[in-house]
Amino acid sequence: MRTTVSRPVRRRAGLIISALAGAGLLASCAGPPQPEGSGSPAGTDGDAYPVTIENCGRQVTVEQPPEKAVTLNQGATEVVLALGLEDRLAGTAYLDGRVAEQWQEAYQSVPVLAKEYPSKEEFLAAEPDFAYASYGSAFEAKNVGTRTELVAQGTPTYVSPFGCPKEQHRPEVSFRSAWNEIEDVARIFGVPDRGKDVVREQEQELEDVRAESAGEGIDVLWYDSKTKSPFVGAGGGGPQLILDAVGATNVFGGMEDEGWATVSWEKVVAADPDVIVLADASWSSAREKIDHLEKDPVLSELTAVQEERYVTVPFAASTPGVRLVEGSRTVAEQLAELEDLDSK
Amino acid sequence: MRSAPAVGLLAVATLLAASVHALASGPVSIPAQDVLAAVARRMHIGDHDVTVLTDRIVWQLRMPRVVGAVSVGASLALSGAVLQSLTRNDLADPYLLGISGGGGVGAVAVIVLGFPVAGIVGTAALAIGAFVGALVALALVLGLSTTREGDLPPARTVLAGVAVGLACSSAVSFMVTVLGDRDTANQVLHWTLGSVAGVRWSSAVFLVVVAAVGVAVLLACARTLDAFAFGENTARSLGVRVERIRWALLVLTALITACAVAYAGLIGFVGLVIPHVVRLLVGPSHGGLLPLSAILGAIALVGADTLSRTLVDGREIPLGVVTGLVGAPIFAVLLHRERRRSG
Numbered sequence: 001m002r003t004t005v006s007r008p009v010r011r012r013a014g015l016i017i018s019a020l021a022g023a024g025l026l027a028s029c030a031g032p033p034q035p036e037g038s039g040s041p042a043g044t045d046g047d048a049y050p051v052t053i054e055n056c057g058r059q060v061t062v063e064q065p066p067e068k069a070v071t072l073n074q075g076a077t078e079v080v081l082a083l084g085l086e087d088r089l090a091g092t093a094y095l096d097g098r099v100a101e102q103w104q105e106a107y108q109s110v111p112v113l114a115k116e117y118p119s120k121e122e123f124l125a126a127e128p129d130f131a132y133a134s135y136g137s138a139f140e141a142k143n144v145g146t147r148t149e150l151v152a153q154g155t156p157t158y159v160s161p162f163g164c165p166k167e168q169h170r171p172e173v174s175f176r177s178a179w180n181e182i183e184d185v186a187r188i189f190g191v192p193d194r195g196k197d198v199v200r201e202q203e204q205e206l207e208d209v210r211a212e213s214a215g216e217g218i219d220v221l222w223y224d225s226k227t228k229s230p231f232v233g234a235g236g237g238g239p240q241l242i243l244d245a246v247g248a249t250n251v252f253g254g255m256e257d258e259g260w261a262t263v264s265w266e267k268v269v270a271a272d273p274d275v276i277v278l279a280d281a282s283w284s285s286a287r288e289k290i291d292h293l294e295k296d297p298v299l300s301e302l303t304a305v306q307e308e309r310y311v312t313v314p315f316a317a318s319t320p321g322v323r324l325v326e327g328s329r330t331v332a333e334q335l336a337e338l339e340d341l342d343s344k
Numbered sequence: 345m346r347s348a349p350a351v352g353l354l355a356v357a358t359l360l361a362a363s364v365h366a367l368a369s370g371p372v373s374i375p376a377q378d379v380l381a382a383v384a385r386r387m388h389i390g391d392h393d394v395t396v397l398t399d400r401i402v403w404q405l406r407m408p409r410v411v412g413a414v415s416v417g418a419s420l421a422l423s424g425a426v427l428q429s430l431t432r433n434d435l436a437d438p439y440l441l442g443i444s445g446g447g448g449v450g451a452v453a454v455i456v457l458g459f460p461v462a463g464i465v466g467t468a469a470l471a472i473g474a475f476v477g478a479l480v481a482l483a484l485v486l487g488l489s490t491t492r493e494g495d496l497p498p499a500r501t502v503l504a505g506v507a508v509g510l511a512c513s514s515a516v517s518f519m520v521t522v523l524g525d526r527d528t529a530n531q532v533l534h535w536t537l538g539s540v541a542g543v544r545w546s547s548a549v550f551l552v553v554v555a556a557v558g559v560a561v562l563l564a565c566a567r568t569l570d571a572f573a574f575g576e577n578t579a580r581s582l583g584v585r586v587e588r589i590r591w592a593l594l595v596l597t598a599l600i601t602a603c604a605v606a607y608a609g610l611i612g613f614v615g616l617v618i619p620h621v622v623r624l625l626v627g628p629s630h631g632g633l634l635p636l637s638a639i640l641g642a643i644a645l646v647g648a649d650t651l652s653r654t655l656v657d658g659r660e661i662p663l664g665v666v667t668g669l670v671g672a673p674i675f676a677v678l679l680h681r682e683r684r685r686s687g
Contacts, residue, residue, distance in 0.1 A: 225527065228539050228541040229539065229541045264541070264658075264659075266372045266406075269397070282525060283525045283527035
């Protein structure tokens with residue numbers, strides 16, 4: 001009698017064999033490709049790695065000097081450019097205004113990923129090995145991804161301490177805090193000496209500005225944006241640091257808990273400032289603000305408006321960061337010019 | 345029910361007191377007698393010595409704001425009362441016919457696209473943009489809801505208003521997220537929350553004229569609106585040309601509201617809540633309801649403006665936030681009383 005394997009048994013056997021074959025295939029599937037190992041770039045201290053830094057309450061560990069970093073927000077981009085590290089950048093994104101003149105050429109040599117935050121795909125396409133942003137919001141799930149996600153993908157991240165999501169992790173607003181950030185970033189990239197040089201230069205420049213004291217005895221309104229109720233520089237942020245450095249008095253300096261505040265024109269009219277400093281940003285240009293001041297029936301009677309005593313500062317140079325000293329210098333220069341005009 | 349004239353007198357007195365208080369309040373403290381002196385001098389009553397600073401602050405900054413607040417408050421409350429009667433819907437507010445949506449689209453378009461409206465700068469361009477936007481939305485709503493016979497059925501009008509409002513808010517969201525830059529959302533938010541801080545004398549005069557015309561015309565229609573309260577058929581049998589009057593009144597209130605929105609942004613609750621408060625005080629007869637709504641609306645907005653300037657030291661809170669914070673609990677209380685009475 002012919003023995004045949006019955007159909008149900010054959011079907012079961014077939015299933016088992018296919019399952020085993022499938023499992024075998026899956027097991028032999030390659031995992032994600034390993035990143036190519038790279039030697040330390042020229043000029044970096046390879047022995048210093050891995051570098052570990054505390055940032056916004058978490059430990060950031062960088063195993064190797066970043067070669068393809070991505071910077072998000074103008075502050076972060078400019079810190080890296082100030083350290084002369086444009087050749088280690090794979091992309092930049094999200095400016096507030098023009099990058100400072102001295103770094104324009106370097107900036108143009110790096111691809112711009114997006115006008116604002118890049119999408120996750122655009123970000124991944126740059127194959128970043130490090131990401132640096134000024135604001136914690138860059139690393140949200142709907143933007144480029146959370147910091148935990150990115151670390152798991154092999155991209156350590158760093159957020160400017162001023163932009164940490166939780167207030168307890170933010171440093172006090174001062175030049176020193178901005179310089180600490182520059183030094184931290186320099187360490188991450190393996191060029192700590194360059195960081196120290198940049199800071200030393202800025203310290204010297206700030207000393208010169210302080211010594212000149214171009215703003216002594218001058219009452220200043222720091223006008224940032226908005227028209228119905230102005231958004232002004234208050235007593236606890238970048239604007240106050242600049243005004244302190246040049247020796248001027250901030251009309252709203254008494255509001256010490258915040259960097260900027262929405263106030264009333266009444267107080268401005270009552271204080272009648274000698275000079276109005278205008279923050280120049282792409283969303284609120286100095287020209288727009290001057291137009292508003294000159295066309296308003298009450299504000300056009302302010303002394304500073306009648307005599308056109310305006311000082312213009314790029315917005316990026318008015319927030320605590322690598323351009324704050326430059327901001328102080330340009331304010332001091334313009335104040336000195338106005339004084340010269342007066343005494344003529 | 346209290347008598348309308350008595351309440352009216354009290355209301356006017358309160359309005360005057362609130363206005364003087366508003367003039368005397370602000371981030372810069374100015375003693376009351378200086379405030380009154382500055383006002384009297386400008387109105388050529390007697391001889392007063394007033395510093396330039398006091399004059400500037402009291403007469404050129406605060407006075408237009410108070411005048412603006414009075415006009416806008418009166419316009420919104422009056423429009424709300426009329427619309428509630430016309431549509432026989434207790435939840436109707438002045439923004440019913442897509443005015444808030446259209447005004448928002450117009451204002452955001454100016455903010456985002458930076459429309460230079462024939463060389464006019466800043467606040468004027470914003471006002472014009474908001475007004476034009478409101479008119480376009482109004483035209484859309486009227487177009488959608490007018491029947492072939494030229495009638496405006498209330499239910500259909502409300503629905504058309506909702507539809508246009510939804511379309512407008514998506515348009516605003518689109519413009520803010522896709523076309524705007526970092527600060528756009530903030531600016532739009534501030535405009536949306538409403539403020540009379542930008543009102544100077546030129547705009548204040550405009551707002552007063554609009555409010556005055558509105559009050560005069562709508563008061564004249566008080567009897568007609570009373571007829572509406574009894575239903576269309578009763579009104580018709582009383583000789584009221586229901587369709588024409590409804591059209592005319594809807595358009596008029598929409599125009600008044602559009603003017604208010606143009607300069608003050610979107611101020612909620614005043615148009616919705618005030619008419620109910622007045623009805624509780626003096627009953628539903630329009631002879632009392634309309635003028636008292638206007639006066640109480642003015643008081644509400646002047647008070648809200650004062651609060652917005654003085655609640656937090658040195659800072660200005662948007663008007664819409666204050667009216668919401670105060671108006672919402674009042675509305676809740678009203679609903680509660682309504683529930684207890686009817687059930």
